[in-house]
Amino acid sequence: MSRRGENIYKRKDGRWEGRYIKARDEQGKIVYGYVYGRKYTAVKQRLAELKVQYIASYGSLKIYEGTLEQWLWFWLNGPMRSRIKVSTYSSYQLRIRKYILPFLGQIKLIDLKPNQIQAFVTHLGDKQISSSSIRSIITVLKSALNQAVVDNHLLKNPCQNIAIKKSDVDDVRALTKEEQKRIEQAALQEPTCSPIIVALYTGMRIGEISGLKWSDIDFKNGRIAVNRTLYRTTLDDKRGKTQIVIDLPKTKSSKRMIPIAGNLKEYLLSKKAAAVSDYVISCREHFAEPRLINYRFKKTLKNTGLDHIHFHMLRHTFATRCIEQGIDIVTISKLLGHSSTKMTLDVYADSMWENRLEAITLIDSQLNSN
Structure with missing residues (x-):
């Protein structure tokens, strides 16, 4: 009753x-x-x-009768499609299909609750997926549900206040000075311009190096303009089809000017004299895509005994050498094309073992003077 x-x-x-x-x-x-x-x-x-x-709100709320899966595809292929790059679309598609749909896809949009999303986060953690990856997956889901709120299908986003374990930031692995010397010696033997030398002395990303043209280098004023990036992305993750995309740099701050000093300038001028392509790093008179650069990189490393090194470590090495020389973090952030100095600090501030050791040694020296 x-x-x-x-x-x-x-x-x-x-x-x-x-x-x-x-x-x-x-x-x-x-x-x-x-x-x-x-x-x-x-x-x-x-x-x-x-x-x-x-x-107070029920009179204007528009009930969406579909599942979360239906909403996610509508959102990705509708409101988001024209606002994001091809690479971003591809990564969003992968996160939706691989992670979100198997666990939450069949729940009706209107019925989705915070506790279900929290259970999803726990499930991802149990699968040993890193905190940073979990955060990126939830970011996609949250963005899609924000659109549902804007479109008046939900009163509030159930992703709000979801607890995600703080990211475990891996120590940045940079080359030691000895390792860098060995790799440089091998790279300088390459007949054409080496992406290894470019990465070590500019800190450019591999995609930015792939897209670098000779016309981007102003030898008179001694600077490189980072105007584009080149990458291979998935067109259809079901069929595995991919394509090469030449696009604007990763973010607004990634589009930048990098000064080139004397030794690098001479090296680049010598390679330009024999160049047969518009691209600084070339293959058959055309660009060399990142996976080809990686392949050549591994071949160069073969005789150095450093085959555990990956190409992105060269960018870390550039930043590390800058820190060792006492260059301020704002300048390093600008050179790397980071969106904020916080990002630079998060990545590099705790990575300098030699600097920490030197600091402790300096402090320790006071003990003998007492």
Whole structure:
């Protein structure tokens, strides 16, 4: 029996059930929500809270009858498609298909709850997926659900206040000075311009080096303009089709000017004299894509005994040498094309073992003077 006017009922299983108006669909039909509890007073209190939360808004809320999967594809191929790069679209598509859909895809959009998303985060952690990857997956989901809020299909985003373990930042591995010397010696034997030398003395990303043209280098004023990046991206992750994309740099701050000093300038001028391509790093008179650069890099490393090194470590090495020379973090951030100095600090501030050792040694020297 219900309490008069309250929409609270005693169920056969002994629990109390409260009903409230949750929303109205596009035809104006009422959509009800339900609350359950063992105690009448608890259900009544929760029902009052929900009524306050929903009644003010239910008249304008447009119920989306589809699943989260349907909404995600609508969002990615509709509102987002023209606003993001091909590479971003590809990465979003992968996160949706590989991670979000198997766990949450069949839940109706309107029924998605924070506890289900929190369970999803726990599930990803149990699969040994890194905190940074989990955060990027939830970022995609959160963005899609923000659009649902904007479009008036949800009153609030259920991704709000989801707890994700703080990212475990791996120590940045830079080459030691001895390792750098060995790699440079091998790279200088290459007949054409070596991407290794460019990376070690400019800090450019591999995609930026792939897209670098001789016309981007102003030898008169001694500077390199980072105007484009080149990458291979997935067109259809089901079929595995890929394509090469030449695009603007990664972010607004990635489009930058990098000064070139005397030795690098002479090296580049000598290679330009024999160049047969518009691209600084070339293959058959055309560009060399990142995976080809990586392949050549591994071949160069073969006789150095340093085959555990990957190309991105050259960028870390450039930044590390800058820090060792006492260059300020703002300048390093600008050279690397980071969007903020915080990013530079997060990546490099704790990576300098030699600097830390030197600092401790300097402090320790005071002990003998006492």
